[in-house]
Each structure stands twice: as structure tokens, then as C-alpha cells.
Amino acid sequence: MNSAISLPRRALDRVWRSRFARNVAVVTSGTAGAQAITMAFAPLITRIYGPEAFGLLGTFMAIVAVAVPVAALAYPIAIVLPREDRDALGLVRLSATISFGVALLAAVLLAFGGDWLTATLGAESVAGYLFLIPVAMLFGAWMQIAQQWLIRKKQFGVVGRSAVAHSLILNSAKSGFGWLNPVGAVLIVLATLGHALHAALLFIGARRRYQAEATEVGIGPSTPLKELAYGHRDFPFYQSPQLLLNAASQSLPVLLLAAFFGPVIAGFYALCVQVLKAPSSVVGQAVGSVFYPHFSEAVHEGRRATPIWFKATASLGAIGFVPFVTVVVLGPWLFEFVFGSDWRVAGVFAQWLSAWMFFVFLNQPSAKAIIVYQKQHLALALNVASIFLRAGAIILGAWWLESALVAVALYSITGILHNVIFILMAYWFCASSDSRLDDNRVTF
DSSP states (O other): OHHHHHHHHHHHHHHHHHHHHHHHHHHHHHHHHHHHHHHHHHHHHHHHHOHHHHHHHHHHHHHHHHHGGGTTTTGGGGGGSOSSHHHHHHHHHHHHHHHHHHHHHHHHHHHHHHHHHHHHHTOGGGGGGTTHHHHHHHHHHHHHHHHHHHHHTTOHHHHHHHHHHHHHHHHHHHHHHHHHOOSHHHHHHHHHHHHHHHHHHHHHHHHHHHHHHHHHHOSSOSSOHHHHHHHTTHIIIIIHHHHHHHHHHHHHHHHHHHHHHOHHHHHHHHHHHHHHHHHIIIIIHHHHHHHHHHHHHHHHTTOOOHHHHHHHHHHHHHHHHHHHHHHHHHHHHHHHHHHOGGGHHHHHHHHHHHHHHHHHHHTHHHHHHHHHTTOHHHHHHHHHHHHHHHHHHHHIIIIISOOHHHHHHHHHHHHHHHHHHHHHHHHHHHHHHHHHHHHHHHHO
């Protein structure tokens, strides 16, 4: 009897693994190609611009990274969830409308309070580029909208091809303009235009699919936008602040290192994060993107979710262990060899940051599971506590101990703790949900 029951399960499991593997491979091939292009250009770009220019770019992008998550109040993330495509298209329209309003509000606030903001953050070096932040916010929101629609429709190939084209065009521009004028301003302007480029590529790829769906379901959504906004209110109330706090905690090191030690040290840190996030962008986000709609469907249909979550998390652990440990052991030598002798200090930072990034890499499925189970309020509480710990760690190392390396090390340790707790939370929700399913089946 048990073997008869297990045969269909094994068959379904094989189908799931095969489909999951194909989708991950499609997304990974695109993001891997994009990251390969970025890393191929990196030794040239680091030798053209130098640590100070990277520090200015890192400071500017740290501010942008905090602003972008609130550009559409996290409503784009909800596009994957509705059962009906009509409601998903409604969320597309809602997100686009909100992004216009938020970007306009940001422009007004920066026009009157930009000097105060840069003085408070110790980021006077980028004060002349604050007008670009609302532009980056708007196009960053549009990029999320198009990406989440494509993920909903499982058009992972379009996402991958857009990433490759964006990386090739942007890095070619950085190299070409760098030969003419290798300053941080060039990197800042190109980074802003890069948001617009990526959004345009995604929308071009999604246009046929979007138009087909709009024709099929009609011009307007079945649910009014106000009702959609209210029905998905967890996203602006919980998910958006959570993303904001998470981005702020990740931006803190660049801003504080720039304020305490100058743009060169900030540049070392910025390069470390760019390099170490590459594996997360290639595989982690690919697994998360494929995992998200499949996991959501499993929960909606009353299927067991823990095996799906565990498979995705364990796969990331197996994939990421060797590269991250390699950086822990050989970081200074690798950075000096690849990027030039000026970047050896960045390799020392990377030895600590790599341990933290490994757990960020593992966290991709857990972050999506928290959204599906609508536990954003708990994740928000964790992020609030975490940001105070991370800020304290950076200030302790930079201000009291006057050591950039100690600041980076303490920040990495608190980041590891945060991600471990987050992963355990996701496992608890999966296991609790499966336990209730099993109890209902026994009762029935």
C-alpha cells in the first residue's frame, strides 16, 4: 500500500525537479551571462577609474538602493500572487501609477532638503547628483513591474536575455566613457541610465505577452484599483518597510565608511559587494524567481511546501559553499591579481563579507516563502531589530575602535545572524503549514 502511494509521489517529484531545473537553467544562463560580462569588464574598469571613483558611485547607489524599494510601495512583488491575470494586470497599473507619484514627491523633497540629507549622511561628495535619484527610483520601479509580470508568466528567457543585453551595453559604456573622462560622475550618470535601459529592455520583451493578455481580459481589471490596493495592503505596510530597512542596512556600511574614512575605503567596500553579489545574482535570484510562483501555487493548491523550500535552500548551499569559502581563504590575493594592486585591501574586506554573503545567498527561497505565507509583519520586526544591530556594529568599529576592517567584520557577523534567523522562520512557517494539511487530511 505504501509503495503504491509513494509511486505517484516519486513521479510528481521527478516532474517537478525537471521543470524546476529547466526554468532555473534558463534564468541562470541569462543572469550568468550578464554577470560574466560584468566580471570580464571589471579588471579593465577598476584600472580605469580607481577606488575613489568607485567610492563616489557606491555612495550614490547606497542612497538609491534605499529609495528604490519604496518607489512603488512594494506592489510589484504582489503581481505574481493573484489567481486571475485581470487582477495581476491591475496591480501592474497600480504600481506604475504609484511610482510616478512617489518619484515626483521625492524630487520635491530633495529640491528643498537635499543639502540637509547629504550633510546628515556625510555624503556631500554626491550632493550634485541628487536630482538623479527620483529618475533612478522611477525606472527602478518600472524594472520591477516588468520583471514580476514576466516571472508570473514564467517568461524566464526574456528576463535572462534582457539582463545580458543590459550588462553588455552598460559595461561597454563605462569602459568607453572612462577612457575619455575616468571620474565618479561618469559612473553615477551611467548607473542611473542603466536603470532606464534595463526597464526598457524588459518592457520590450514583455510587450507581446502583455498585449495578448490585455486583449484577452479586456482593458481594465475585474477588480477596481482601490480594492486591489486594499487587498494587498500588506505590501506597502509590511513588505515595503522591510525592503527599505534591508536596503538601508546594506547601504549603511558604504555611507558610514565614506563619512568616517573617505571615498577610497568606501570604494573598497563597494567593489567587494559588487563581486560577492555576483553568485547571488546568477543562481540565488534565479532559484528565487522560479521558486516563487511554484511555491505560491503549491500553497494555494494545498500541497506540501516544506520539501520544495528545503530542496531550493539545500541546492543553494551546495552550489555556494566552494566559491564563498575560496574567497574567505584567498580574498586578498584574488582581488590583487584580478583588479590590480590598488585593490588588495578590498580582498581583506571580502574575507569577512563572503561569510555573510553566503547566508544572503541561502536566504532567497526563505524571503519568498515569507511573502507567500503573508508573514511580512514578522519579517519587518526582525529587520527593525537587525538594522539597529548593524548600525551599532559599524559605528562601534568605525567611530570607537577607528578601524574600517573591524567595522566590516562586525557588520558581517550581525548580517549572518539576521539571515540565519530569517531562514529558521521560513522553515517554521513551512513545517507548520504542512502539519495543518496533514491534520486536515487525517480528519477528513
